[in-house]
Amino acid sequence: GAGVSQSPSNKVTEKGKDVELRCDPISGHTALYWYRQRLGQGLEFLIYFQGNSAPDKSGLPSDRFSAERTGESVSTLTIQRTQQEDSAVYLCASSFGTGGGYTFGSGTRLTVV
Amino acid sequence: GEDVEQSLFLSVREGDSSVINCTYTDSSSTYLYWYKQEPGAGLQLLTYIFSNMDMKQDQRLTVLLNKKDKHLSLRIADTQTGDSAIYFCAESRNQGGKLIFGQGTELSVKP
Numbered sequence: 001g002a003g004v005s006q007s008p009s010n011k012v013t014e015k016g017k018d019v020e021l022r023c024d025p026i027s028g029h030t031a032l033y034w035y036r037q038r039l040g041q042g043l044e045f046l047i048y049f050q051g052n053s054a055p056d057k058s059g060l061p062s063d064r065f066s067a068e069r070t071g072e073s074v075s076t077l078t079i080q081r082t083q084q085e086d087s088a089v090y091l092c093a094s095s096f097g098t099g100g101g102y103t104f105g106s107g108t109r110l111t112v113v
Numbered sequence: 114g115e116d117v118e119q120s121l122f123l124s125v126r127e128g129d130s131s132v133i134n135c136t137y138t139d140s141s142s143t144y145l146y147w148y149k150q151e152p153g154a155g156l157q158l159l160t161y162i163f164s165n166m167d168m169k170q171d172q173r174l175t176v177l178l179n180k181k182d183k184h185l186s187l188r189i190a191d192t193q194t195g196d197s198a199i200y201f202c203a204e205s206r207n208q209g210g211k212l213i214f215g216q217g218t219e220l221s222v223k224p
Contacts (some may be wrong), residue, residue: 004155012224031146031210033210033211033212035214040199041216042214042216042217043156043203043212043214045211045212045213045214046165048210048211050210058213059178059211091155091156093156095210101144101146101158101161102156102158104148104155104156104157105155106154106155109156
């Protein structure tokens with residue numbers, strides 16, 4: 001597509017439920033990134049996929065968080081047993097290679113009640 | 114984000130120049146970026162500079178890089194009310210493609 005597409009744009013879930021967030025990167029972009037932005041905060045790196053290499057998961061805050069990407073296509077970020085502190089905007093970005101700037105999606109606003 | 118630091122707020126008058134500053138800690142950073150985030154929107158790449166440059170100009174935007182002091186700045190000339198947003202600086206490190214972001218500087222432009 002023309003840009004990075006994320007869905008849903010908003011998600012309200014009950015504490016303890018699992019959620020899946022989806023990111024559709026720009027076609028041909030080999031790298032895909034997930035970031036979290038809490039209210040009034042900067043961006044916190046979560047995970048990074050580059051082609052078929054093993055993902056860099058160093059930013060995942062706990063084992064409740066996981067992400068998958070098949071090839072160079074769609075990625076899903078899964079949060080299990082959601083907690084209130086998981087409430088944030090989850091941003092996905094993609095890039096062609098690793099040197100240029102990213103293109104960000106509009107994010108998924110997750111609210112855990 | 115604690116490795117990249119920015120002041121949190123900046124307020125200017127319309128027509129003035131704005132200078133947003135950023136310091137980073139990793140001398141091996143290859144690229145440094147400025148992103149703009151308007152309310153309720155995603156991040157928009159404004160400009161970036163390669164680490165072997167010390168200045169880059171793009172229309173109203175001027176980026177200055179001082180590698181010795183690990184200091185990056187973004188100057189916006191003739192600031193307009195539409196420039197009101199949060200500005201993030203970010204660095205890219207050699208060992209991976211991930212960007213490390215600062216906390217963001219909220220720019221407020223008063224008419």
